[in-house]
Amino acid sequence: MHTSVSQKLKIGLFTIAGILLLVIGIFFIGSKKNMFSDTFMIYGTFNNVGGLNVGNNIRFAGINVGTIEDISIVSDTMIRVDMRMKSEVKPFLKEDAMATISSDGLMGDKLITIRSGSSTQLKLLTNGSRILTANPIDFEKVIGTFTQVANNANIITGELAGMAVQIRKGNGTISKLLYTDDLSRSLQGTASNAEKITGSLAGIAAQIRSGKGTMGSLLYTDSLSNKLEKTATSATASLLTIREAADGFSENMKALQGNFFLRGYFKRKAREKEKSPLVADAAAVSSDVIDPEMGEDELNEIIVEAQKALSAKHAKDKATAQ
Numbered sequence: 001m002h003t004s005v006s007q008k009l010k011i012g013l014f015t016i017a018g019i020l021l022l023v024i025g026i027f028f029i030g031s032k033k034n035m036f037s038d039t040f041m042i043y044g045t046f047n048n049v050g051g052l053n054v055g056n057n058i059r060f061a062g063i064n065v066g067t068i069e070d071i072s073i074v075s076d077t078m079i080r081v082d083m084r085m086k087s088e089v090k091p092f093l094k095e096d097a098m099a100t101i102s103s104d105g106l107m108g109d110k111l112i113t114i115r116s117g118s119s120t121q122l123k124l125l126t127n128g129s130r131i132l133t134a135n136p137i138d139f140e141k142v143i144g145t146f147t148q149v150a151n152n153a154n155i156i157t158g159e160l161a162g163m164a165v166q167i168r169k170g171n172g173t174i175s176k177l178l179y180t181d182d183l184s185r186s187l188q189g190t191a192s193n194a195e196k197i198t199g200s201l202a203g204i205a206a207q208i209r210s211g212k213g214t215m216g217s218l219l220y221t222d223s224l225s226n227k228l229e230k231t232a233t234s235a236t237a238s239l240l241t242i243r244e245a246a247d248g249f250s251e252n253m254k255a256l257q258g259n260f261f262l263r264g265y266f267k268r269k270a271r272e273k274e275k276s277p278l279v280a281d282a283a284a285v286s287s288d289v290i291d292p293e294m295g296e297d298e299l300n301e302i303i304v305e306a307q308k309a310l311s312a313k314h315a316k317d318k319a320t321a322q
Contacts, residue, residue, distance in 0.1 A: 038087035040127040041069065044099045044112075045078050050136040052101055052110040058083055060114045065089040068112065083112065083131075092116065093125040101136035 049071060058066035066085035074080050085093070094117030102113045114131070125131060167174050207213060 039066070039084045040087055040090060041082060041084055042093070042125055042127075042129050042131050043080055043082045044131045044133040045074065045080050046101065046133055047077055047079070047135050049079050049081065050101050050110060052081065052112070056109055057104070057111045058085065058099075058114065059111060060089055060092070061116070065114075081112070091124065093131070094118070094121040095123045095125060095129075096121045097125065097131055098134055099131045100134045 052068065052071065054068050054071055056068045057064045058068065066083050066089070068081060069084045070080075070082040072080045072082075083099075093114070096117035098115045098117075099112050100115070101110060103109070104111050166172060167178065
């Protein structure tokens, strides 16, 4: 079967179109993989790459500047990520630059974001250098935390709903505050009573300030203090008088003891006290001490004895004179 010229042209056009598409695809993929530009290699280590894949982009200042060349496991706590970078970004990658794993949008592919170093750092990263890294956020833990927060919020809203139902039914103090006026009436009565009490206290304070009553006399007048001072002066004078009388009485009693006519009487009283068992414990007391509680009968007896002694002396003197 012979092929016509038109068929040959169609086959040629399809072949050329396929070759062009293949070239364009290779160029596009190569440009994405930085296969047709000058590049250099750096690497970083992470504890967890968080779903990062080979071929994902590397961004610096929001611009794609490289791709992930390789991801390898070094140990159970270290994963190495090799990064192919464009040479044009090399003058800006300082030794204290930081590489972190983030997402392209909220649910996009994982990528590495490089944050520039400090302005005081002058050394740059070279081919094969290690860049500082920061471990990515564990979104599973974050989601678990949000889940727990949501559960707690659900419990809290349920409790608040129950409280709202109880308040609406009229139970509790808050319900009384919102739906009844009992508490307001009580507070109004309390305020009225407080007003009356303060009014009474104000009246009492006015009476005291005017000097009326005992409290007023104590605070604003000196009459009570003057009376107390006079009473204290009188009491002091009375005590002095009593003391003088007691001293005089003691001197008189001592004089009576020394009198010739009453000496026999006091000796007889001393012998009676020595014989009495009630005064055995007082034997050591001096005989010239006079009992301050001497009664009226004893004094009368002393006076009678003194009169007898004087009468006998007068009779004796009269007989001697005759």
